[in-house]
Amino acid sequence: DAGITQSPRYKITETGRQVTLMCHQTWSHSYMFWYRQDLGHGLRLIYYSAAADITDKGEVPDGYVVSRSKTENFPLTLESATRSQTSVYFCASSGAGTSDPDTQYFGPGTRLTVL
Amino acid sequence: GENVEQHPSTLSVQEGDSAVIKCTYSDSASNYFPWYKQELGKRPQLIIDIRSNVGEKKDQRIAVTLNKTAKHFSLHITETQPEDSAVYFCAAFTGGGNKLTFGTGTQLKVEL
Numbered sequence: 001d002a003g004i005t006q007s008p009r010y011k012i013t014e015t016g017r018q019v020t021l022m023c024h025q026t027w028s029h030s031y032m033f034w035y036r037q038d039l040g041h042g043l044r045l046i047y048y049s050a051a052a053d054i055t056d057k058g059e060v061p062d063g064y065v066v067s068r069s070k071t072e073n074f075p076l077t078l079e080s081a082t083r084s085q086t087s088v089y090f091c092a093s094s095g096a097g098t099s100d101p102d103t104q105y106f107g108p109g110t111r112l113t114v115l
Numbered sequence: 116g117e118n119v120e121q122h123p124s125t126l127s128v129q130e131g132d133s134a135v136i137k138c139t140y141s142d143s144a145s146n147y148f149p150w151y152k153q154e155l156g157k158r159p160q161l162i163i164d165i166r167s168n169v170g171e172k173k174d175q176r177i178a179v180t181l182n183k184t185a186k187h188f189s190l191h192i193t194e195t196q197p198e199d200s201a202v203y204f205c206a207a208f209t210g211g212g213n214k215l216t217f218g219t220g221t222q223l224k225v226e227l
Contacts, residue, residue: 031213042219094213102147102208106158
């Protein structure tokens with residue numbers, strides 16, 4: 001589990017501000033994912049990436065931007081935060097070519113509050 | 116796309132009893148079904164998984180069954196203990212993009 005980290009762990013911001021959540025993994029996993037977790041909705045996929053410079057939308061991408069210039073990093077940016085984006089955000093990774101390529105491993109999460 | 120439904124949303128059992136959580140999926144092409152446990156304030160962690168070529172898998176007190184025809188799979192926990200109290204999520208692997216679709220979770224409470 002120590003192989004995937006997120007920062008910050010807690011963040012409070014105001015409506016309209018830009019916020020970037022960081023995700024870093026040391027396993028060289030090819031796939032990385034961003035989820036948001038809200039009561040009653042479980043884990044919903046925001047964006048995912050199959051490799052460096054390859055990203056795609058998930059179920060709830062509106063209001064979010066991602067990039068992946070390096071395999072180990074997958075930052076998530078809220079360009080203009082809204083209160084509806086208050087949530088717990090989890091990053092995950094999985095490794096094509098490993099013994100369990102389909103298994104996703106989660107980071108510790110970032111609790112974001114938008115005032 | 117894939118849709119995963121999970122029931123019940125809350126489950127309360129007495130210590131030592133069994134607990135069963137059920138999920139259904141919509142995409143017949145889904146071939147991998149993991150279960151995650153999430154303790155309060157922690158990250159989801161994989162506890163068991165099953166692939167479509169297997170009907171049942173067991174690991175100590177937990178087991179998962181899969182019925183491909185009916186497109187449903189279940190988590191079984193026997194001899195429940197207080198430390199089993201957590202939220203459990205089922206998921207289905209949709210293949211394209213290595214994506215998982217999650218159920219909405221079951222809050223399991225094991226009472227003494």
